Amino acid sequence: MTEFLMPSLGADMEDGTLVEWRKKSGDRVRRGDIIAEVETQKGLIEIEVFDEGVIEKLLIKEGEKIPVGTPMALINPYGAEAETKKETVSKKKEVELQPIEEKTESKVMEKSTKKEIRIKATPIAKRIADDKGIDLSQISGTGENGAITKEDVENVIVQKKEISKTVKGEKPVEKLVEAELAKTEEKQVEGAPEKKEAQPIEAELDKMEKQPVEAQKEITVTPAEAIRSAVAAAMSKSNREIPHYYLEKRIDMSKALAWMKEANRERPIQKRLLPAALFIKAVASSLDELSELNAIWENGLQLKNEINIGFVVSLRTGGIIVPAILQADGKSVDEIMEVLNDIIPRARALKLRSSELSDSTITITNIGEGSADKVFGVIYPPQVAIIGFGNITEQAFAENGMLGIRPVVNITLAGDHRATDGITGSRFLGALNKYLQNPESL
């Protein structure tokens, strides 16, 4: 049985309406006979049949609209030969030509994790900044519509380079001096300037004891501008990258000072304790408890084993330098004092060892001289905290409902909010207070 289908009369013909059957069931049809009249968008068209046979059945009623290819009638062909011919023809598969796929590019929306404001930078500026790890959000652009240009980024890179000329690393001030150290031709006491691990304390102490200061390598005096710009870069980076939170505590120093006075009675002058030593030890002990503050932030928090406390030293020529007291938790207050006595003059003379410059795990800034009561520090990246000690001054202090005048120190803590929350900082200050209220435990 052959099916007569609604023919396609044009590539854009989709359907037709059967207007009139010209043949009926039982009629004989030959190739070329008009079988029906169909209404199309172009008008009335007579459609012809291409097969021979007898019409078995009409499948569509007059007036019906049907799509191209719909069976309209059944024709009983003469003889089996015609049948097989039809089959072979109809079995040929129509290969559908696939439409050409357009290359769709998946849109990657860049999520800015920190900022909501879109930074306008030229493609090449972005590329260079990515390569070199420069933060675009802190650069102001000189390009069209304030876009950051290649030149803007390159200027920042040059600035950075001026600070840390031949050395890689993240601590500009120390590295600057390190670089100077490396330049000297004197025999090297230490190993390579870039080593990050601290020497064992014993070896350090040995060296310090065995070699008088003068025999240690001399360094050339570095220009004040270099230090200034090194500091500037470090502080800028800190401000750009580290979300600071600030806590402060007023601590009653009467007990600590009294204890210190007693202790000093038994010590020769050159070994007398200063409050700084107490502070450093108290901080070291507190860090034992709140170890998250003794850490660095590099793609995540990395706790440090040693507690090396850097403390800020003002330079007479301007600028600051931050030597470290290595393994402060393992030293007694006396030992710390000794280190201070040694290190501060050397610091002021810019005669420090690289390990003393590079290995701080936390920093203390003491605004001892001058008139400010307290100091809110700027964290030295990649450290996660900085503790500020103000002057010990006589202040009103309430205790047990009684107001008195006590020697009080304003202590501040600036913490990296990526690393710790306020509660940690608060606990730390609490611990600090505890130790300073019980100085004999230090």
Added chain:
Amino acid sequence: MSQSIKTTYREALKQGIREALLNDERVFLMGEDVGRYGGAFAVSKGLLQEFGEERIMDVPLSESGFVGAGIGAALAGMKPIVEVMTVNFGLLAMDQIVNNAATLLHMSGGQLNVPVVIRISCGIGRQLAAQHSHSWEPFFAHVPGLVVLSVGTHEDARGMLHTALQSPDPVIIIEYTSMLNLEKEISADAGAVNITQAKVRREGKDISIITYGAGVYKCLEAADELAADGIDAEVIDLRILRPLNEETFLASVAKTHRALIVEDAWRSVSISSEISSRIMEKAFYELDAPVNRLCGVEVPIPYPLHLEEASVPQKSDIVNAVKRIINP
């Protein structure tokens, strides 16, 4: 280094035609007024006397007819140089160019080559008003199957024709009436040049000025002026508008990180639109500024000189545009 000679653009074109006629007897020139008139723009002056009527054919004003005939002659083994007096009349022949020349190779499934060369003069030509001043390079550059050349220098005027005649595919050579009288130096033994590569006409590092045709000398002059101000511009002559040699200008942008495209054609849907897209697609991460375009103003070319000059980019416009890009 061989000697150099001074020549006009017109003379360079003529020598190119002359050489082609001498080298290959299949070559013949057909166009309006190419023979007895001496060439509408005097390019073919004297050639009829030298080569005779068989080789230099004057044709009636039947652009469709004679361009089609040229295509037919090419199909049948000749090497016709068909001259369409100006691109303005070229529209009449577009059916032959697009539906026959550009398409026969494809429609025949690769059987039929159409090695016809069609020379067409283009661009503003001194206050000839709207119907005689078109820059329609984009129309031709749009069509796959055509090779489209833009003769922006004397060197190319002398040498492109020879190579075009070697092409098995139809070549449209676009020449510029505004440059006909311009005199420049070319090598004394200047000859065939390639028709595949764009050319860096001036090396520089601060910005890539990409242009073609009537823009080339303008941009070179602008670059000289910019140099005095400390701006080092690279000037690229596209030379071939289809198929574009994009490697050259992409490499340039990778070097300079800035691009300015200069053309006389109307801005919308122009050659510069295409170049700009390609730079964005393939050299995005090199860009230090958006790609800029300096194009013909979207107006039919007016008759008075000051308006005509304001309708297309001039040297000062190019200089100012570059400065704005470098120092926004």
Added chain:
Amino acid sequence: MPKTKSKRIDLDAKKAQKLFYQMLLIRKFEDKAAEEYTKARIRGFLHLYIGEEAVAVGVIQALTDEDNVLATYREHGHALARGMDAGVIMAEMYGKQEGCSRGRGGSMHLFDKSKNFFGGNAIVAGHLPMSVGMALASKKQKKNNITCCFFGEGAAAEGEFHEAMNLAALWQVPVLFVCENNVYAMGTAIQYTHSMQELEKKGAGYGVKSSAVNGMNLMAVIDAANEAVQKVRDNGKPYLLVCNTYRFRAHSMFDAELYRDKKEVEEWKKRDPIPEFQKFLMKQKMITEKEIKEIEKQVDTEIQKAVDFAGEGTWEPLDQLTKFVYSEREMK
């Protein structure tokens, strides 16, 4: 209808039968094409030559293999008369890469360089200037071949017809313009398109020798074509031969024929060139009933072979899409 000179034609039985076979082949091929189209195996446009067979067959028999032939989009008959294989043509219409144009052209773009068959042109009158150019090339190369250009009366209204006629006469090139006047330019009868309906008179305006012939009579066409071709070849000048004919089917498949009367079609069908020629041959005793049946069978077989060949054909791979835009030879 203008008279053609009656001439005794040298037509032997063998050639006569071959011409009969050609007309029948065209007729049945076109018929089959219609069927294949309704079954959506041929797509796009399909323009059938049914009724006009005598023109293509009658003119092309006068040409040599070296002559060039250009035709319109209604060119299946011309392609077959020129000797192209029915299967290769059918495959082309199916869009298969085994087609003469690798499937790239379809019904309207049949090309065969080896047979000097240059299409298959779909822009009305678009190929006329090219035919003049090809004839020009023959003249310049001092070759003996001529160019034969088929087009319809609709094309005679286009500017390119007039430009081509002028150029051909001006340059005196050997081109035979064959204008197949089938009365209707798509759906518009000639009285609505031509101020001068006797198209052969247009030649005089250009200094081109012209004549008209009854295109429904193969013998008449052979007669006129032989004479015209000879003139063109001898004189190297153009000639315009108008063949008055009629297409029995619509302009294309998708045409309701609202523009003409069924009665008119029936009248013209009475002058069907194939039965008329058959009658003539039988009268001249150049063919027998048996031979006719054999030829019919031969044609049927060939058509079926063509359909099978096309059906088994393959689709050109997608990754070849951008081929044939430029030659694959190295560009300098």
